[in-house]
Amino acid sequence: MRRRPVQRRRPVQRRRSRKSQGTEWLVVGGAAVLGLSLVVALVQWLLAHWWILVLVVVVAAAAGAVWLQQRQQQAQWARARTQGLRYAISQLDALHHRDFEHAVRDLMRRDGCADAVQVGGAGDNGADVKATDPFGRRWVIQCKHRRDGLAGSPVGTPDLHVLNGTGRQLHGGDVVVMVTNGRFTAKCPPLAKSQRLHLVDRRLLSEWAAGSRPLWELLRQLPPPRRPSALS
16 A cells, blocks of 8 residues: 655744734833933923033033033144254164155154145155245255265266256156255266255255255246245
């Protein structure tokens, strides 16, 4: 005799009863009513004690005023530190080459170039610092740091050729500068003069970093200002 195949029973899906659903809605509705009651009670309490609300607003306004004053003081202190920035040449020698770029940026900010930024890095196309002076002239600066200072390898004409090819055409510079804490080869000054580039060697950098005169007062044959300035 053949056995009949055993049929598996399907699991019985229990449906929630209407009574269970009604209980859930009752709980939700009760919670909503309770929350609304609390809000109404809070509003009524605040209306009855309006002076507390006024006190909270006054305290918040006072705290905001103190915070704003502290921010303004911090900004003033930051400007004072920037304006009083000084570097000894030995300090610049001890910097990492990237920190040297940041130091040049900070010196430009000290001199009044509020938008001075450090842009050096991979693919910088010959520019490490960019800035706009108070006369509206756009500065493009390439930095060459030498760990051994004056005893390090000199900056040569190949570096000037790179800067000359990108400083104006690519970066839109009005004043294109090469800065080093070391020295330049003998062929650099004639090339720089013919291409309207500006060189800042160790001696000039030391004077600029340690003093209060801006770089545009130390360099010669700069292009005329683009706009009037209170400094002119």
